[in-house]
Amino acid sequence: MSVKECSHHKNKKGKLLRKLCACFLILSFIVLLTFLIIWAILQPRKPKFTLQDATIYSFNVSAPILLSSNFQVTIISHNPNKRVGIYYDKLDTFATYRSQQITYFTGIQPVYQGHKENNVWSPFVYGTNVPVAPYNGQLLQQDQSNGAISLLIRMNGRVRWRVGTWISGRYHIHVTCPAYIPFGNKQNSLYPGIPVGGSGMKYQLSQRCSVNV
Structure with a gap:
C-alpha cells in the first residue's frame, strides 16, 4: 500500500x-x-555624430619625442529616432595618433537628447609633454614638418535609451571621427584655415564619424 x-x-x-x-x-x-x-x-537606431570643425591653438613636438597640444573640436550628435530618447550618462573626448592616445580625457556633462534632437559639444582636447612611442615619433615629426596631420577624435562613454517612462540599462558607446588637419598650411585649398584669436587656426571639417553601441 x-x-x-x-x-x-x-x-x-x-x-x-x-x-x-x-x-x-x-x-x-x-x-x-x-x-x-x-x-x-x-525601430531604434544609434545616434549619428559629425566632427564639424577643429581649432588648433598649439601642436608642438619636442625632444625626446614629447607632444604638447591644445585644440578645440566641435562635435554634433543627432538622434534619428522618432520615439526613442537617449541619455548620455558619460562621454570622454580624446585624440589618438596611429592608435596611440596623445591627449588627456576631456569629460562632457551628462545630457538627455530627445527625439530628432541635435546636441553640439565643443570640448577642449589637450595634453602636455605626452610621451610618444618611438615608432610613432619619426612619423609625427615628419607630419609636423609637412604641415598636416591625420588624427582620430574619439568619444567613449555610456548611454541609455528611453521610451516613454521606460529607461534601459547602460550601453557602451564608441565614436571615432577622422580628422585631417593641415595646421601648418594656412593656404590649403581643401581645408583653408580661419584665424581665431591671437594664435588659433580653425578648420572646417564636416567629417562623419563611425558609432558603435
Whole structure:
C-alpha cells in the first residue's frame, strides 16, 4: 500500500514540474515576442555624430619625442529616432595618433537628447609633454614638418535609451571621427584655415564619424 502511495506522489510531482516548465516556456516566448514587436515598431537606431570643425591653438613636438597640444573640436550628435530618447550618462573626448592616445580625457556633462534632437559639444582636447612611442615619433615629426596631420577624435562613454517612462540599462558607446588637419598650411585649398584669436587656426571639417553601441 505504501509503495502505491509513493508512486502516486511521484507522478503528481512529475506532472506539476512539467506544467511549471511549460508555463515558463510560454511566458518566455510571450516576453520575447512582445520585445520583438516593440523593437520592430520603434525601430531604434544609434545616434549619428559629425566632427564639424577643429581649432588648433598649439601642436608642438619636442625632444625626446614629447607632444604638447591644445585644440578645440566641435562635435554634433543627432538622434534619428522618432520615439526613442537617449541619455548620455558619460562621454570622454580624446585624440589618438596611429592608435596611440596623445591627449588627456576631456569629460562632457551628462545630457538627455530627445527625439530628432541635435546636441553640439565643443570640448577642449589637450595634453602636455605626452610621451610618444618611438615608432610613432619619426612619423609625427615628419607630419609636423609637412604641415598636416591625420588624427582620430574619439568619444567613449555610456548611454541609455528611453521610451516613454521606460529607461534601459547602460550601453557602451564608441565614436571615432577622422580628422585631417593641415595646421601648418594656412593656404590649403581643401581645408583653408580661419584665424581665431591671437594664435588659433580653425578648420572646417564636416567629417562623419563611425558609432558603435
